[in-house]
Amino acid sequence: MISLIIGAFFSILNETLLNIAFPQLMVELKVSASTLQWLATGYMLVVGVLVPASALLVQWFTTRQMFLGAMTLFTVGTLVCAIAPGFEFLLTGRLLQAAGTGLMLPVMMNTILVLYPPEKRGAAMGTIGLVIMFAPAIGPTLSGLILESLQWRWLFFMVLPFAVFSVVFAFIYLKNVSQPTKPKVDVLSIILSTIGFGGIVYGFSSSGEGHGGWTSPEVYGTVIVGGIALLLFVFRQLKVKEPLMDLRAFKFPMFSLTTILLIIMMMTLFSTMSLLPFLFQGALGLTVFASGLLMLPGSLLNGLISPITGKLFDKFGPRALVIPGSAFLVIIMWFFTQVTAETTKTTFLILHICMMVSISMIMMPAQTNGLNQLPPRYYPHGTAILNTLQQVAGAIGVALFIGVMSSGQRKFLETSTDPTSPAQMAQAMVSGVHNAFMIGLGFAVLAFLLALFLKRTQSAKE
Structure with missing residues (x-):
């Protein structure tokens, strides 16, 4: 598990590591925001395309082979990003990193389902929550700290030794937990x-x-x-x-409900994490470092709470966490729709902390509950379905919300008397972000309604 956690942490960290550097990269690489978003969207797109095949690959290769192959791909991609002379090479490196991440996520989830009985999975999944939730959440903060004094390439140079260490550590210590059955391709x-x-x-x-x-x-x-x-x-x-991804897993009702809930949550999480850096730097005039620092407490708390929510799930079940968590998220998203260029940094800090706490109460407990209902032969398929749809939902969320934000900005500036003035440009940014957060609020309400139907599950018979 330690081998898997080390590798997965740094691969998933890369999903949002670049987000806070987007405004800086736009200037340096001479590309627009919508072109630059491919560094985030392309990453999630490759992961989303690869994960469906993981259900097959997990049955064809051993745990060691899958993990070492995935981490090697990721390490090569990190090196390409670090030395990239322009946007095209940077995007290529990101896609290689994504290929490694896409193969690693299902290996990690499947290993937990094999190693731990259902009554102990909440705590184990909570530990993984440190990785799946904490890594992308802390990405903007880490990159903000690095970019304050170093060039953007160091975002990759600093990850490189950890990636190499992960490959070496896994080569020495990682054991196989499943036997390949080699189904038909x-x-x-x-x-x-x-x-x-x-x-x-x-x-x-x-x-x-x-x-x-x-x-x-x-x-x-x-x-x-x-x-x-x-x-x-x-x-x-x-x-x-012998299907690539056995969709008969959807005949288990709590797994189906969980899937829809997690799609909504991933769209909200990734899109919000993408919007906030634009808002902080474009409307509030904060530096990259200050933006990262503003998102640090929420990110830290999110990671620390995940193992606790996992243990609470084992004891009390999903409803005690997911229903209050999603109700809390609705309130927070409403407050986000009310922010202006005059909103204080303290208010943003509190809102971000509350949002990350509510998300940690929903994500891992709901996911564990859904997977617990599946019989063992569906484990590779269940993890592949959830990981695929979460990644695709995250990619669509980023694209949709940044598109709505850009559209809102354009419309505001078209009606402005002085569209080139810094004050009007800041107002345009706030207007665009408002529109995007309104959609986020709608998603949060939908998540709350779905949470009301959650029930505790037992492993079903075939």
């Missing part, structure tokens, strides 16, 4: 999965790039193609004897 399923998930995320990402938005054939065309491919993928999985 269905190539058509892999193709449909890649086109389906890839098309939908690409379409959403392109919608914010200003080429006509949703009226552009490139945008709605890829979403339609992706949607059709996904439908064909679903039919294919229900038809073949």
